[in-house]
Amino acid sequence: MNISVLFAALGGAILVWLFLLQRLKTKPWLEQGVIEEGGAVNAAPQRVGLWVFLAVVTSLFGLFAIVYNMRSQFPDWRPMPDPGLLWVNTGLLILASVALQRARTAVAREDLDGLKPNLMAAGILTFAFLGGQLLVWRQLISGGYYLATNPADAFFYILTALHGLHLAGGLWFWARASNTVWKGLESRPVTEVAGVRLSVTLCSVYWHYLLLVWLILFGLLLST
Amino acid sequence: MAYVAIADRDHHLHDPDTFITKYIWSQDHKVIAIQYAITAIFVGVVALVLSLLFRLQLGFPDTFNLVDPNQYYQYVTMHGMIMVIYLLTALFLGGFGNYLIPLMCGARDMVFPYMNMLSFWVYLLSVIVLLGSFFVPGGPTGAGWTLYPPQAISEGTPGIGGGIVLMLVSLAIFIVAFTMGGLNYVTTVLQARTRGMTLMRMPLAVWGIFVATILGLLAFPALLVAAVMMTLDRVVGTSFFMPEMLSLGRELDYGGGSPILFQHLFWFFGHPEVYIVALPAFGIVSDVLSVHARKNIFGYRMMVWAIVLIGALSFVVWAHHMYVSGMNPYFGFFFATTTLIIAVPTALKVYNWILTLWRGDIHLRVPMLFAIGFIFTFIHGGLTGLFLGNVTVDLPLSDTYFVVGHFHMVMGVSPVLVVFAAIYHWFPKITGRMFNETLGKVHFWLTLLGTYSIYLPMHYLGILGVPRRYYAYGDTDFIPASAQTLNSGITIAALIVAAVQIVFFVNVIWSLWRGPKADPNPWRATTLEWLTPDTPPKHGNWGPNLPEVHRWPYDYSVPGEKEDFIPQTEPPHAGVAAGRDHGVHH
Numbered sequence: 001m002n003i004s005v006l007f008a009a010l011g012g013a014i015l016v017w018l019f020l021l022q023r024l025k026t027k028p029w030l031e032q033g034v035i036e037e038g039g040a041v042n043a044a045p046q047r048v049g050l051w052v053f054l055a056v057v058t059s060l061f062g063l064f065a066i067v068y069n070m071r072s073q074f075p076d077w078r079p080m081p082d083p084g085l086l087w088v089n090t091g092l093l094i095l096a097s098v099a100l101q102r103a104r105t106a107v108a109r110e111d112l113d114g115l116k117p118n119l120m121a122a123g124i125l126t127f128a129f130l131g132g133q134l135l136v137w138r139q140l141i142s143g144g145y146y147l148a149t150n151p152a153d154a155f156f157y158i159l160t161a162l163h164g165l166h167l168a169g170g171l172w173f174w175a176r177a178s179n180t181v182w183k184g185l186e187s188r189p190v191t192e193v194a195g196v197r198l199s200v201t202l203c204s205v206y207w208h209y210l211l212l213v214w215l216i217l218f219g220l221l222l223s224t
Numbered sequence: 225m226a227y228v229a230i231a232d233r234d235h236h237l238h239d240p241d242t243f244i245t246k247y248i249w250s251q252d253h254k255v256i257a258i259q260y261a262i263t264a265i266f267v268g269v270v271a272l273v274l275s276l277l278f279r280l281q282l283g284f285p286d287t288f289n290l291v292d293p294n295q296y297y298q299y300v301t302m303h304g305m306i307m308v309i310y311l312l313t314a315l316f317l318g319g320f321g322n323y324l325i326p327l328m329c330g331a332r333d334m335v336f337p338y339m340n341m342l343s344f345w346v347y348l349l350s351v352i353v354l355l356g357s358f359f360v361p362g363g364p365t366g367a368g369w370t371l372y373p374p375q376a377i378s379e380g381t382p383g384i385g386g387g388i389v390l391m392l393v394s395l396a397i398f399i400v401a402f403t404m405g406g407l408n409y410v411t412t413v414l415q416a417r418t419r420g421m422t423l424m425r426m427p428l429a430v431w432g433i434f435v436a437t438i439l440g441l442l443a444f445p446a447l448l449v450a451a452v453m454m455t456l457d458r459v460v461g462t463s464f465f466m467p468e469m470l471s472l473g474r475e476l477d478y479g480g481g482s483p484i485l486f487q488h489l490f491w492f493f494g495h496p497e498v499y500i501v502a503l504p505a506f507g508i509v510s511d512v513l514s515v516h517a518r519k520n521i522f523g524y525r526m527m528v529w530a531i532v533l534i535g536a537l538s539f540v541v542w543a544h545h546m547y548v549s550g551m552n553p554y555f556g557f558f559f560a561t562t563t564l565i566i567a568v569p570t571a572l573k574v575y576n577w578i579l580t581l582w583r584g585d586i587h588l589r590v591p592m593l594f595a596i597g598f599i600f601t602f603i604h605g606g607l608t609g610l611f612l613g614n615v616t617v618d619l620p621l622s623d624t625y626f627v628v629g630h631f632h633m634v635m636g637v638s639p640v641l642v643v644f645a646a647i648y649h650w651f652p653k654i655t656g657r658m659f660n661e662t663l664g665k666v667h668f669w670l671t672l673l674g675t676y677s678i679y680l681p682m683h684y685l686g687i688l689g690v691p692r693r694y695y696a697y698g699d700t701d702f703i704p705a706s707a708q709t710l711n712s713g714i715t716i717a718a719l720i721v722a723a724v725q726i727v728f729f730v731n732v733i734w735s736l737w738r739g740p741k742a743d744p745n746p747w748r749a750t751t752l753e754w755l756t757p758d759t760p761p762k763h764g765n766w767g768p769n770l771p772e773v774h775r776w777p778y779d780y781s782v783p784g785e786k787e788d789f790i791p792q793t794e795p796p797h798a799g800v801a802a803g804r805d806h807g808v809h810h
Contacts, residue, residue: 028776032796060445076480
């Protein structure tokens with residue numbers, strides 16, 4: 001475990017280093033006048049904020065994955081059954097991600113007719129995924145796998161809950177964007193249309209990311 | 225360019241018009257900064273009073289009887305946790321980070337003002353939950369600030385009822401607040417700098433706060449993971465950390481968990497946390513030294529690199545807190561090595577501070593005194609860190625007063641001296657008034673000498689082998705009677721230092737009402753925050769036009785110039801470039 005954390009930390013450090021290296025080599029005391037910084041992060045602050053947030057979430061889930069791995073080595077670990085419903089839920093989440101991606105392409109083309117159904121589908125599929133996860137919980141509980149039964153079960157509940165909470169947070173932004181879209185974009189000022197485009201784009205990034213997290217978590221659950 | 229698009233974009237600046245939107249539900253970074261600072265200092269004072277209570281017990285064991293053994297542990301725990309997280313982290317990042325980042329980068333506000341406001345209110349909630357644990361049955365947790373399981377949630381430790389749960393919940397809430405603030409600080413530094421303000425033209429204070437925030441964003445999740453899992457162990461009865469164990473002759477339902485796992489998680493957060501507190505202090509002290517020595521900071525690039533390098537290394541040293549927990553000898557060797565390597569960039573910073581002072585035109589004003597005091601305390605605390613970083617030296621010294629002396633010197637006294645330096649340094653800008661110089665000097669000298677008389681003797685006690693975390697020592701063979709005399713002396717020094725802080729509060733409050741009006745740039749500094757059209761800066765900071773940056777922030781005493789400082793906004797003019805090539809620059 002220590003080794004994997006080490007590699008993660010070193011990898012992160014190298015990335016930061018590469019990102020900053022060019023600029024860190026300048027000699028600011030010799031340069032005067034306005035410098036237009038080459039290669040500055042040319043993106044909306046929301047986009048940068050989202051990426052920074054994804055780094056934080058990566059740290060959170062990454063640490064959970066490491067701890068999961070470490071704890072599962074102990075002799076008291078009793079592997080959990082893998083409910084078949086999880087495959088269905090995974091499919092739903094993949095479809096949600098696809099729908100958002102299509103919504104994103106539609107909004108980039110300013111194609112409102114393509115945007116609405118895809119945006120709606122993404123939301124419904126996500127809600128269905130969350131509902132499906134709750135169903136899995138119920139199945140497990142009726143099978144006698146409680147939170148405190150075994151660390152394997154406890155990890156399953158925590159990880160699915162945490163992942164679901166992050167999706168629910170995403171749904172809040174999805175709802176705000178959808179609300180604006182359904183009130184009708186035609187009569188809106190340009191800035192608001194651009195805002196919706198940004199929201200949909202960032203939602204799709206976030207959904208893809210959470211899909212990736214889910215696939216990794218699911219793989220982790222299946223492997224133990 | 226990114227910054228043009230953001231800085232000059234035509235967005236509504238959430239203009240506050242009522243008292244409530246101006247001072248309570250404010251989205252202005254300066255107001256939020258002050259809210260953060262006042263809250264943090266308030267809990268800091270609570271933690272200070274707690275330390276006096278248990279110091280009275282330690283210094284005079286049978287005299288006062290203010291605390292019983294349970295309360296002793298509770299107060300020690302709360303003192304540590306409050307000071308590290310709720311005071312220092314919140315004050316440096318929520319307080320100074322909020323105030324300085326937009327002003328020093330030339331932005332009108334943070335990029336997400338609403339989230340910034342939420343950050344403070346969620347932080348306040350975490351403080352209320354934390355202090356609430358004093359009022360639940362059984363009181364706050366007494367597990368020690370590291371909250372090690374299994375003892376943190378086992379019978380016999382005070383506060384295993386509501387206390388420990390509220391502590392863990394409060395930490396989780398704090399992490400949410402910090403994440404909201406941290407996203408703002410990082411994104412603002414990356415995206416909202418004004419025209420000409422390149423990364424390598426940022427003052428080191430911003431660099432320190434920026435990198436510390438990144439550390440916090442990546443390290444706090446480890447604490448969150450640990451807090452969530454321990455809460456479940458305590459409340460639901462899972463066994464993440466709890467091993468099979470007997471408690472008071474009774475077998476518990478727990479089984480199979482790993483307490484060491486918690487220690488890894490805790491210190492994977494805990495060691496970067498040291499630098500979350502230290503890096504902003506490094507940055508701020510660099511700026512204060514440069515301004516008051518009227519010299520450019522020595523080795524600006526090296527200083528930036530050192531900050532980044534220290535930040536990266538701080539993630540690979542955590543297990544040096546766990547030498548006595550038992551580990552593979554090769555791991556001990558590895559962590560000892562990384563720990564000693566981190567001393568290299570740190571020492572580089574210390575040399576550069578001293579070389580900045582070398583032949584400088586030093587003005588010993590109050591902020592400068594505190595900054596120089598920091599160099600002393602930090603060298604002392606840092607050197608004892610080299611002792612403790614070595615496994616063989618650490619083992620006998622572990623859990624003694626040597627450790628207490630070390631970490632109070634390096635991450636208690638040192639950052640607090642920088643906090644004072646920063647408050648005195650920016651007080652004229654924040655309030656528009658000058659503080660009283662004499663009171664400030666009294667405050668400095670008594671604080672510096674007082675804290676030395678508290679913590680230096682602790683190193684000696686530690687070498688004697690006096691263990692920490694004891695309510696009373698009684699009679700032992702290895703602790704001589706003189707050690708108790710020393711302990712009483714430490715307590716008296718602590719009382720004096722605490723009393724001296726009243727001078728500080730009197731100075732601040734008196735100066736707020738009666739202090740002479742401050743010049744907009746009393747220290748003749750170059751950085752943007754001193755160049756605002758109003759003092760204190762108004763909402764939006766800059767009036768109609770954003771400043772435009774033409775040079776780095778350390779143009780002090782440039783040869784051939786009339787003034788001994790050139791503001792960052794001053795366009796280039798002839799004659800300077802020649803001077804700087806063979807002038808003060810190296």
